[in-house]
Amino acid sequence: MKKFLILLAVLATILGTLAACGGSKPAETPATGEPAGGTATGTSKDTIVLRLGENQPADYPTTLGDLEFARLVEERTDGRIKIEVYYGGQLGDEKSVIEQVQFGAIDFVRTSISPLSEFAKELNVLQLPYIYRDEEHQWAVLNGEIGDQLLESVDQANMVGLTWYDSGSRNFYNTKKEVKSMADLQGMKIRVQESKLMMGLVQAVGASPTPMPYGEVYSALQTGVIDGAENNLPSYVSSSHYEVAKYITMDGHTRVPEIVVASKDTMNKLSAEDQEIIRQAAKDSQALQREEWAKYTEESRQTAIDAGCVITELDAGLLSEFQAAVQPLYADYAEYAELIQKIQDTK
Template identity: 45%
Template sequence: MLHFGKVAAAFTVAATLFASTALAQTVLKSSDTHPDGYPTVEGVKYFGELIKERTEGRYEVEVYHSAQLGEEKDTIEQVRSGVLELNRVSMAPFNGTVKESIVPALPYLFRSEEHMHKVMDGPIGDQIKTAFEGAGLVVLAFYDAGSRSFYNRTKPINSVDDMKGLKFRVIQSDIFVDMVAALGANATPMPYGEVYSSIETGVIDGAENNFPSYDTAKHYEVAKHYSLDEHTILPEVFVMNKAAFDQLTPEDQEIFRQAGKDSVAKQRELWAAKVSESRKIVEEAGAQITTPDKQGFIDAMEPVYAKHVTDPVLQKMVDDVKAVQ
């Protein structure tokens, strides 16, 4: 027993998983904060189906939805350290680690979801993927998360003036905190799972997210006013621990990369359907949806860009994004 204990201690989690030839199948764990059936969860499940099929069952992916393995902040650390092999997470929490991830998180940068797709599917997306490898992660896919807008329990938001003094939950990102401050409101970063009760009890006035999240987390029950300002069209990122990826053979690495690409089309199709379904659900439940004049919101973002786009590399990326037609 002592001998086996020493051997076990000598291996990292990733190496143990991939070095074993005695096992007919290697099971990879993937985390997601969203519930079962959510488009990102289903996108990763589809990725897993492709992996199982194309490796003839040598690899299988187990998807842990509904934050079973922790909230995003926790699972990001788990996948970087190799405790988890795979993770689907918002890109914004990486802003302090991967500077190139700042660009897609900038408010009002993308003109539409189609514009975002062209950017992330092209050279700029490849540049961001390469940057993630420096953080010990391999990007397998960029998934849709639609446009994020503000919602609250207090009143309709039709202009920047209506934002003043309200408290909004934001994801853990300095850009999001500064965006809310620039609009005259107060930002409160907190885990996604705490938002419902915090709005219900008045700890915060509201939050910001897309229609599917507003629906599936039932936030429309406690925050009836949804303002379609569409401040960010931030893609989600599906990543793999780089040490685990490097243990794959070159042939299997290509299978994993291609399966990631192929899962994107499936996820986008599911996402578009879910957005329509969720908007209908929340409207029928009594949510009040307004469309403010965005120009005032856009004008207020000047200090956010001035603070976060100081690096020449990032400035060029911003200019390149705007040039994509």
């Protein structure tokens, strides 16, 4: 009965989404075709049209990665499989799209790992502060055996993990002074997401965690209600926080990746050959997505510099004190101690 009620709720969400979308169009629409419930055929019975949900705008790095994925699939199947990318949340919010992918009503979604960790607890490990030494270490993990193991973890939620996308690293920024060490953060009121892990991180480095809605952060920084916040460099700029918080320290305390997943129901309808084409195309699309993210980050960095912001890089020695301070937080993840150790041992 519970599963039936959940299915009814998902169907209601789908109908609501279709009504709300009205005349909205995907980023790439075939000349003919009618997407419906996982797969659809156009005028040619051999053409399969699949849908991918994306909540970011058309020019965002993850959307560009999605489009590269779609291009590669169409190219490698000689047009037999086409993927329509619905960006800007056209198919619904992130959570509802994930649920529809579970039931096979939508074929793919690009999402943060945070909502998926509800179904695959192992993914929480990737959100631990300072779990990686640096960006190179992160991608050695994600594109290796451990990353493949974690992609497979969403299988238990009737989904298939395909690849990882870049979303950069989160860093502390503030209105008061350049932060070169933990001592400089002492007592600062730092806006943080209302999660046990993130609040614990801010406390561990000596600051005072202050949860508040993201939309209120700019005015809170401006009026001194808070002293700082944390986010990746592009968000620091796009939110205009750089206008009022001129000091950002690139400590990279979390590097939470994005993930592209498929509905297992959709994949099971395809031949083994086509499944492999989709898997490889997704992995190959990562290169372009990471390249676009790097460009986006560099543009944001230059905008901040031009505005007079102070961008502070921490060397390994300075970063080690931050890493040591958060180790007690790992105790809550004792069941994943072996996985954590494997990540830390990866070269």
